[in-house]
Amino acid sequence: MTRIDPRGPRFGAAVTSAVLVAALLLPAPWGFVAAVVQAVAFALGALVGLQYQPWGVIFRQLVRPRLGPPSEREDPRAPRFAQMVGLLFLAVALLGWLASMEIVYFVAVGGALAAALLNAVFDVCLGCEMYVRIQRWRRQPMGPLREQV
Amino acid sequence: MIPNEYSTGFWVLSLVTLAVVGFGLWRRLTDGHVRQAMPAEIPGIPLGRTATFVQFSSPVCAPCTTTRRLLQDLARIDGVQYVDLDVRENLDLVRKFEVSRTPTTLVLDPQGQVRHRILGVPRRAELDALIVPVESGMAS
Numbered sequence: 001m002t003r004i005d006p007r008g009p010r011f012g013a014a015v016t017s018a019v020l021v022a023a024l025l026l027p028a029p030w031g032f033v034a035a036v037v038q039a040v041a042f043a044l045g046a047l048v049g050l051q052y053q054p055w056g057v058i059f060r061q062l063v064r065p066r067l068g069p070p071s072e073r074e075d076p077r078a079p080r081f082a083q084m085v086g087l088l089f090l091a092v093a094l095l096g097w098l099a100s101m102e103i104v105y106f107v108a109v110g111g112a113l114a115a116a117l118l119n120a121v122f123d124v125c126l127g128c129e130m131y132v133r134i135q136r137w138r139r140q141p142m143g144p145l146r147e148q149v
Numbered sequence: 150m151i152p153n154e155y156s157t158g159f160w161v162l163s164l165v166t167l168a169v170v171g172f173g174l175w176r177r178l179t180d181g182h183v184r185q186a187m188p189a190e191i192p193g194i195p196l197g198r199t200a201t202f203v204q205f206s207s208p209v210c211a212p213c214t215t216t217r218r219l220l221q222d223l224a225r226i227d228g229v230q231y232v233d234l235d236v237r238e239n240l241d242l243v244r245k246f247e248v249s250r251t252p253t254t255l256v257l258d259p260q261g262q263v264r265h266r267i268l269g270v271p272r273r274a275e276l277d278a279l280i281v282p283v284e285s286g287m288a289s
Contacts, residue, residue, distance in 0.1 A: 006211065024158035031158065078209045102157065110161040114169050122173035129250045131207045132236050136243060 003073035004050070009082070011063060012055035013120035016041070016086070020113040023093075024106065032097055035109060039090035045083035050076050053083060078127055082119070086112050180269030183279055186255065188262045191242065197230030200280060201257040204233050205248045212270050216252040223276055 019041075022034040045053030089112040096104025118124040194203060202220045206213035217233060224231035236243050236251060246255060246263070256265035256279065265279070 021162060024162045025156065026158075027156075072214075074211050074214075075209050078211065081209075106157050106161045110165045113162075114165045117165070117169040118173060121169070122176065124173060124176060125210060125212055128207065128210045128212055128252075131210070132205075132243060132251055133249050135207075135236060135240065136249075 001076055004076045004079070005064065005070040006072065006074040007067070007070060008056045008059045008064070009074075009079035010120060010123065011059040012045075012053060012079075013116045015055040015058070016116040017113060017120050020109055020116060023109050024113070032094075035090060035093055035097070035105075038112075039087065039094055042083050042087035042090055046080060046087045050080050050083070078125070081127060082115070086115065089115075176269070181267060181272040181275070183256065183265045183267055183271070183275045186263050186266040188264065189246070190261055191255070191257065191263065194232055194257070194261065195230055196257065196259060196261050197224075197228050198259055199226070199228030200259070201230040201232065201261070203255045203257065204231070205236050205239070205243065205246075205251055205253045205255075206233055207236050207251040210251050213252045215270050216254065219271060219273065219276070220254070223280065226280060229280060 016038060019034050019038045023031050023038065025031065026034060041054050045056065050056065089108050093105045093108035093112070096102070096108060115126055118126060191203060194201060202223065204213070204216055204220060206217070220231045223229055234242065236248065242248075246253075246266075250268065252269065254267040254271060255263050256267070258264050267275075
């Protein structure tokens with residue numbers, strides 16, 4: 001699999017954070033609209049292909065031409081998995097909103113925002129934190145991430 | 150109840166920001182340091198005359214790649230051995246040493262006893278300090 005510029009997903013995480021802040025703060029129905037926008041962005045990246053993730057597209061078209069080449073490249077499977085996790089969180093959020101369960105919406109959006117912020121600001125690899133713990137709990141070795149995506 | 154001039158979303162945002170900044174800064178401060186560990190053995194590992202670095206990695210782990218490069222570079226020093234273990238194939242060791250995140254690196258002395266542990270990408274200066282000139286062996 002072609003390795004990608006790691007600044008792309010990081011930029012994407014920054015845009016995601018901004019959109020999710022809007023999803024938290026904007027009055028109805030605009031907060032919900034922001035959440036839908038981010039859910040669609042996640043869906044494109046997770047289900048169609050990482051190159052279709054809209055924030056990544058913006059990065060490649062507008063930001064990257066202004067930057068030098070990346071010092072290293074990363075495996076695209078981790079960012080793609082992150083998109084899937086984000087999509088699940090947002091799906092829960094949107095369903096919560098539609099079912100008038102406000103608390104579900106805010107907790108799910110808050111969770112997705114926390115992950116995006118950790119990625120964007122601190123470059124924290126959440127998958128690295130969780131993978132081993134999940135492994136030990138399941139007591140069987142997991143297959144590589146590509147089998148889950 | 151808290152006066153509700155501020156929306157639920159504002160409180161959630163405040164909480165998330167606090168948690169993220171707290172966790173992120175804590176990781177920045179604590180990651181990568183060489184820490185003392187309880188002596189223990191890892192059977193079947195080739196040992197270096199000076200030190201052996203045993204890295205636990207998981208698939209698709211960007212910091213693991215960075216750590217690998219760092220430690221492989223260090224292993225160019227004569228007497229320093231580097232071993233990379235996949236957590237999937239070494240669950241027994243993962244449990245024995247309570248490895249909960251990757252990368253986790255164990256540092257063994259020439260006798261094969263675990264002496265130090267490093268969580269996250271190791272700090273180069275501390276790695277260099279650990280490997281004093283071969284004549285005097287590994288710093289404790």
